[in-house]
Amino acid sequence: AQSVTQLGSHVSVSEGALVLLRCNYSSSVPPYLFWYVQYPNQGLQLLLKYTSAATLVKGINGFEAEFKKSETSFHLTKPSAHMSDAAEYFCAVSDHANDMRFGAGTRLTVKP
Amino acid sequence: GAVVSQHPSWVICKSGTSVKIECRSLDFQATTMFWYRQFPKQSLMLMATSNEGSKATYEQGVEKDKFLINHASLTLSTLTVTSAHPEDSSFYICSALFGETQYFGPGTRLLVL
Numbered sequence: 169a170q171s172v173t174q175l176g177s178h179v180s181v182s183e184g185a186l187v188l189l190r191c192n193y194s195s196s197v198p199p200y201l202f203w204y205v206q207y208p209n210q211g212l213q214l215l216l217k218y219t220s221a222a223t224l225v226k227g228i229n230g231f232e233a234e235f236k237k238s239e240t241s242f243h244l245t246k247p248s249a250h251m252s253d254a255a256e257y258f259c260a261v262s263d264h265a266n267d268m269r270f271g272a273g274t275r276l277t278v279k280p
Numbered sequence: 281g282a283v284v285s286q287h288p289s290w291v292i293c294k295s296g297t298s299v300k301i302e303c304r305s306l307d308f309q310a311t312t313m314f315w316y317r318q319f320p321k322q323s324l325m326l327m328a329t330s331n332e333g334s335k336a337t338y339e340q341g342v343e344k345d346k347f348l349i350n351h352a353s354l355t356l357s358t359l360t361v362t363s364a365h366p367e368d369s370s371f372y373i374c375s376a377l378f379g380e381t382q383y384f385g386p387g388t389r390l391l392v393l
Contacts, residue, residue: 200380211286211373212324212384219380258323268314268382270323 170195170261174271182279187231187246189274191259194240201242202260202268203233212258218242229253254278281307284376286385293364294393301359301388303374309354310376315347318371318387330357364392 175190193199200219204212216227223235233244242259256275262268283306293299303313311332316324328349329337336349346368348360357376361368369392375382 202381204384209371209387209389211284211386212375214381214383217381262380268326272323 170199170263170267170269172259172261172269172271174257174259174274176274177272178275178277180277180279181249183251184248187244187249187253187276189244189257189259189276191233191242191244191271192240193242193259193261195261195263197263200262201233201235202262203227203231203242203244204258204260205229206256206258206273208255215244215257249276249278251278251280282376282378282381282383283307284374284383284385286374286388288388289386290389290391292391292393295365296363299361299364299390301361301372301374301390303357303359303376303385305355305376305378305383308376308378310357310378311354312377313351313357314375314377314382315349315357315359316373316375318373324373327359361390364390366392368392 171194173192202217203215206212215231216225218225218235226232231246256273258273259271260268285304287302313330315327318324327342330349330351332351338344351357371389373387375384
C-alpha cells in the first residue's frame with residue numbers, strides 16, 4: 169500500500185522568499201503523485217501531477233515539483249512567495265486511479 | 281476543463297432529518313467518483329468510491345446505511361446522510377476521476393443542530 173508523509177504541518181515564509189513544502193512517499197509500484205491546494209472553506213485544486221513523464225513538473229501559479237525516485241520525494245517549490253499563496257497544501261500518491269492517499273497537509277503562511 | 285460542482289455549498293438541518301448532497305462533473309463523464317469527509321484542520325478521509333451503475337464501495341468504518349451513495353449517471357453522484365446527528369456535522373468533498381487524476385468539488389459544509 170502506498171502512503172505519503174508531509175514534513176512540517178506549518179510552514180511560514182516571507183513574501184518574496186522561496187517556498188519549499190516537503191513530501192515523501194511510499195509505494196510498491198511506480199506512483200502517480202499530486203499536489204493539491206485548498207483555500208479556506210473550498211475544495212481541493214490540482215496544482216500539478218507526476219505520471220511518469222518528466223521528473224520536473226511545472227504547475228499552476230508558479231509552483232513546480234521534482235520527482236526523485238532515489239529519495240522517494242516529491243517536494244513542492246516556488247521561487248518567490250506571494251500573499252495569495254497562503255493556503256493548505258496536500259500531497260497525494262496513487263498507484264492506480266482508484267486508490268489515492270493524502271498526506272496530513274501543510275499550512276503555508278506568507279508574511280508581508 | 282475538468283470542473284466538478286457540488287450542491288448545496290452549505291446546509292443546516294435538524295437532528296434526525298436526511299440531507300442529500302449532489303456532485304456533478306460539468307464538462308466530462310466520470311464513471312468513478314469519490315466522497316470524502318474533512319474535519320477542521322485535518323486531511324481528507326475517504327468515505328466511499330462511487331461507481332456509475334453499481335454499488336458504492338465503502339471504506340472500513342463508514343456506515344453504508346447511513347451514508348447512501350447513488351451514481352445513476354456518468355455526471356452525477358449523490359450522497360445522502362440519513363437521520364443526521366450533530367456528530368455528522370463536517371465538510372464533505374466529492375471528486376470525479378478523469379484519466380488518472382481526481383478533480384474535486386468545492387465542498388459542502390453540513391451543520392446538524
